[in-house]
Amino acid sequence: MQTQTTEAKTEIKSIDCSHYINGKYAPSKNGKTFENINPATEEKLGVVAAGSKEEVDQAVSAARKALKGEWANLPLRKRSAIIRKIGDLILERKEELATLESLDTGKPLWLSNSVDIDRAAYNFHFFADFMTSVGNETYQQDDIAVHYAVRRPVGVVGLINPWNLPLLLMTWKLAPALAAGNTVVMKPSEVTPMTATVLAQICSDAGVPDGVVNMVHGFGETGAALTSHPDVDAIAFTGETVTGSEIMKSAAPTLKKLSFELGGKNPNIIFADTDLDDTIETTIKSSFINQGEVCLCGSRIYVERAIYDAFLERFVARTKELKVGNPFEETTNIGALVSEEHYKKVLRYLDIAKEEGATFLTGGTASEGFEKGFFVDPTIITGLGKDSRCVREEIFGPVVTVIPFDTEEEVLEQVNGTHYGLSASLWTSDIKRAHRVGGQIEAGMVWINTWFLRDLRTPFGGMKHSGIGREGGAHSFDFYSELTNITVKL
Numbered sequence: 001m002q003t004q005t006t007e008a009k010t011e012i013k014s015i016d017c018s019h020y021i022n023g024k025y026a027p028s029k030n031g032k033t034f035e036n037i038n039p040a041t042e043e044k045l046g047v048v049a050a051g052s053k054e055e056v057d058q059a060v061s062a063a064r065k066a067l068k069g070e071w072a073n074l075p076l077r078k079r080s081a082i083i084r085k086i087g088d089l090i091l092e093r094k095e096e097l098a099t100l101e102s103l104d105t106g107k108p109l110w111l112s113n114s115v116d117i118d119r120a121a122y123n124f125h126f127f128a129d130f131m132t133s134v135g136n137e138t139y140q141q142d143d144i145a146v147h148y149a150v151r152r153p154v155g156v157v158g159l160i161n162p163w164n165l166p167l168l169l170m171t172w173k174l175a176p177a178l179a180a181g182n183t184v185v186m187k188p189s190e191v192t193p194m195t196a197t198v199l200a201q202i203c204s205d206a207g208v209p210d211g212v213v214n215m216v217h218g219f220g221e222t223g224a225a226l227t228s229h230p231d232v233d234a235i236a237f238t239g240e241t242v243t244g245s246e247i248m249k250s251a252a253p254t255l256k257k258l259s260f261e262l263g264g265k266n267p268n269i270i271f272a273d274t275d276l277d278d279t280i281e282t283t284i285k286s287s288f289i290n291q292g293e294v295c296l297c298g299s300r301i302y303v304e305r306a307i308y309d310a311f312l313e314r315f316v317a318r319t320k321e322l323k324v325g326n327p328f329e330e331t332t333n334i335g336a337l338v339s340e341e342h343y344k345k346v347l348r349y350l351d352i353a354k355e356e357g358a359t360f361l362t363g364g365t366a367s368e369g370f371e372k373g374f375f376v377d378p379t380i381i382t383g384l385g386k387d388s389r390c391v392r393e394e395i396f397g398p399v400v401t402v403i404p405f406d407t408e409e410e411v412l413e414q415v416n417g418t419h420y421g422l423s424a425s426l427w428t429s430d431i432k433r434a435h436r437v438g439g440q441i442e443a444g445m446v447w448i449n450t451w452f453l454r455d456l457r458t459p460f461g462g463m464k465h466s467g468i469g470r471e472g473g474a475h476s477f478d479f480y481s482e483l484t485n486i487t488v489k490l
């Protein structure tokens with residue numbers, strides 16, 4: 001068996017990660033750290049400060065103090081210029097950030113460059129523009145009164161994020177939180193701490209005053225210290241559904257405002273009248289991009305029976321062309337899964353699929369040829385029933401199930417038959433059907449003849465167990481603002 005080398009071909013070095021509190025990097029008071037591991041090589045990338053309640057208290061107190069400082073009262077144009085500058089500095093440091101992101105997550109470098117870092121910068125550029133055009137509600141009540149609403153920041157906001165799109169997701173929350181004048185405490189995933197650590201410095205370099213952006217590293221307990229903190233006004237969280245439920249409990253005694261973007265088990269629904277070339281290429285992406293570790297990935301593929309065999313033949317052939325390998329090779333399509341824990345979870349699901357009687361048309365195992373690292377082959381499964389765990393539960397890896405269907409009613413029943421409701425991708429050349437079926441899917445986002453086509457003004461988020469609230473444009477702004485309605489009697 002030949003083995004592949006998965007070393008990073010780069011001069012950029014990984015970094016140790018400290019907390020960032022009141023404009024300074026700081027270790028934990030008790031000196032505790034944990035190791036950060038490269039999932040492609042299993043080598044140590046560095047150490048990460050392990051935050052306790054003490055560091056969370058310090059960060060919240062710095063954020064609370066900064067809330068009374070100049071930030072929220074800066075003229076709109078000045079605040080917008082600082083937010084724009086953060087985006088500019090992210091682009092200036094793109095090579096470094098993309099490398100750190102790939103070292104931390106195991107994703108291909110080309111993907112970090114083209115998706116994660118570009119979009120992180122755009123999150124700031126978008127909200128720097130958007131904030132200058134946000135209006136307020138006004139109502140004239142005959143000749144009796146005028147009512148108008150004024151906005152203020154919510155206050156101190158905790159931003160808690162997962163490991164799959166670390167910088168993209170942190171900035172997707174940080175940019176609107178800052179645009180609306182809040183101060184924040186970020187809690188990046190313990191698995192991918194590096195780019196958020198650099199982001200703190202970038203914010204300071206762009207002119208964000210000390211105490212406005214703080215960060216505490218650590219595990220779930222660190223996040224819980226933030227969600228239960230009496231001086232934190234709101235929590236924006238992306239991650240697992242069960243964690244969302246824990247956060248809701250922990251935040252309840254202090255009645256925090258919550259925004260949740262949670263798990264998904266998203267369907268792709270492919271009708272026989274689709275353009276099959278386009279469908280196959282996009283389904284390859286929606287199945288396997290980022291190792292299948294995107295909450296929007298379509299992991300349940302329903303195909304109308306008339307084209308089921310033709311679809312499978314071409315989908316399988318294209319999947320077999322995908323190269324699993326070193327994240328730093330340009331030709332790699334699929335990198336390493338993010339951690340040993342996650343790798344074991346995905347492999348466990350492949351065992352469950354076997355027990356459930358699955359047929360594996362590709363993959364089904366860890367990738368061969370790697371001495372180290374957490375690599376799994378892209379896996380296409382058929383032969384599972386609608387109640388199978390692999391069809392119902394979020395695997396969050398390069399694993400899809402394909403199921404034939406005969407009628408719209410039947411497919412809709414299966415599509416809507418889970419607790420999840422994040423997104424869906426629907427393929428047909430019949431616009432009436434697209435509208436009819438699309439409107440009946442229980443999901444926050446439905447893409448017709450495409451997938452993951454984003455416009456940052458649109459509502460982004462899930463229904464059912466996939467989330468609470470929406471992010472994006474005015475939706476983000478509303479979450480990160482409080483409104484006071486003022487009534488003037490005429």
Ligand SMILES: NC(=O)C1=CN([C@@H]2O[C@H](COP(=O)(O)OP(=O)(O)OC[C@H]3O[C@@H](n4cnc5c(N)ncnc54)[C@H](O)[C@@H]3O)[C@@H](O)[C@H]2O)C=CC1
Pocket residue numbers: 160161162163164187188189190218219220221222223224227238239240241243244246247261262263264294295342345394395396
């Ligand atoms: N749909 C989505 O957007 C995502 C879903 N996932 C799913 O979640 C699984 C686990 O991934 P994780 O990153 O470990 O998700 P997670 O939900 O456990 O963690 C996300 C963030 O929440 C923090 N956290 C954990 N427990 C907490 C608590 N009780 N209070 C406050 N903060 C807490 C973590 O430290 C991390 O920063 C994956 O295998 C995948 O199935 C993971 C990433 C994104």
Ligand SMILES: O=C(O)/C=C/C=C(\O)C(=O)O
Pocket residue numbers: 164165169172238261293294295296454460
């Ligand atoms: O904001 C986006 O475009 C993408 C968001 C993706 C997630 O929230 C996720 O994968 O967790």
